[in-house]
Amino acid sequence: MDVKRFRRAFWTHFNGSQRNEPNQELWDAEVSRSLDLCPDVEGKLSLKKQQLLNLAYRLLPENEAYLEIGTYHGKSLLSALIGNPLRPTFACDNFSEFDVNSLAITQENLRKYGLADAVTFYDCDFRDILTPDRLPVPIGLYFYDGAHDEDSQYLAIKRIEPFLADEALVLVDDWRFAPDSRSYAERGTLRATRESRHAWQLLYNLPARCNGDLAMWWNGVGVLSFQRQAESALVHAL
Numbered sequence: 001m002d003v004k005r006f007r008r009a010f011w012t013h014f015n016g017s018q019r020n021e022p023n024q025e026l027w028d029a030e031v032s033r034s035l036d037l038c039p040d041v042e043g044k045l046s047l048k049k050q051q052l053l054n055l056a057y058r059l060l061p062e063n064e065a066y067l068e069i070g071t072y073h074g075k076s077l078l079s080a081l082i083g084n085p086l087r088p089t090f091a092c093d094n095f096s097e098f099d100v101n102s103l104a105i106t107q108e109n110l111r112k113y114g115l116a117d118a119v120t121f122y123d124c125d126f127r128d129i130l131t132p133d134r135l136p137v138p139i140g141l142y143f144y145d146g147a148h149d150e151d152s153q154y155l156a157i158k159r160i161e162p163f164l165a166d167e168a169l170v171l172v173d174d175w176r177f178a179p180d181s182r183s184y185a186e187r188g189t190l191r192a193t194r195e196s197r198h199a200w201q202l203l204y205n206l207p208a209r210c211n212g213d214l215a216m217w218w219n220g221v222g223v224l225s226f227q228r229q230a231e232s233a234l235v236h237a238l
């Protein structure tokens with residue numbers, strides 16, 4: 001992923017107030033629905049987050065993949081893919097959260113949008129997919145929205161490094177820690193990136209005022225860049 005190109009596109013799409021201020025019109029269900037790429041699919045994201053995923057996926061080069069962990073009914077996954085040139089796409093959910101949540105629902109939603117065949121789906125714990133045979137293409141765009149307890153979040157970043165492209169964009173959902181969500185997304189992620197031998201940068205901390213902020217970034221998103229350091233540079237740095 002060309003992160004500089006993403007930053008330019010992001011800047012253009014979400015200028016000034018779009019990024020850090022609420023778009024109050026999006027609280028209006030009709031307005032949100034009219035702009036929603038898949039309005040009949042239930043999800044845990046706001047329109048801005050849908051647009052962010054769609055924009056980032058559009059910039060993936062042909063030889064890099066998208067990985068999404070924590071799909072729920074598939075709304076974030078669909079939001080990334082709809083209308084874009086398709087790239088290798090891997091997704092994972094173990095359907096362990098929420099009462100109504102299953103692979104059958106997600107697959108049906110993907111089918112409705114003609115995208116079931118575009119996704120290699122793993123119905124299991126995310127720790128079980130972090131192997132070269134399950135993730136055979138370098139991941140240029142990684143969206144993590146699985147469990148946000150500190151250990152899961154830490155592992156989701158720490159263990160993904162070998163599978164990332166040399167330059168990658170990483171989006172971490174539920175970045176905001178507050179009593180209404182108790183998400184350790186920021187804490188777990190930054191613990192992993194601090195320990196890394198590669199170059200990580202927090203590009204944007206996209207805010208929300210509550211968990212489920214439709215006019216902003218739902219429960220916040222951390223946007224990070226990853227740059228692999230060559231082995232020779234690592235040895236030199238020691």
Ligand SMILES: C[S@@+](CC[C@H](N)C(=O)[O-])C[C@H]1O[C@@H](n2cnc3c(N)ncnc32)[C@H](O)[C@@H]1O
Nearest residue numbers: 043044070072076093094095096097125126146
């Ligand atoms: C907040 S929901 C994802 C919402 C979805 N991204 C959206 O925007 O609509 C979190 C999902 O992570 C899944 N999950 C939780 N722990 C997991 C784990 N260890 N491995 C895989 N999936 C997990 C849950 O089953 C749930 O569907």
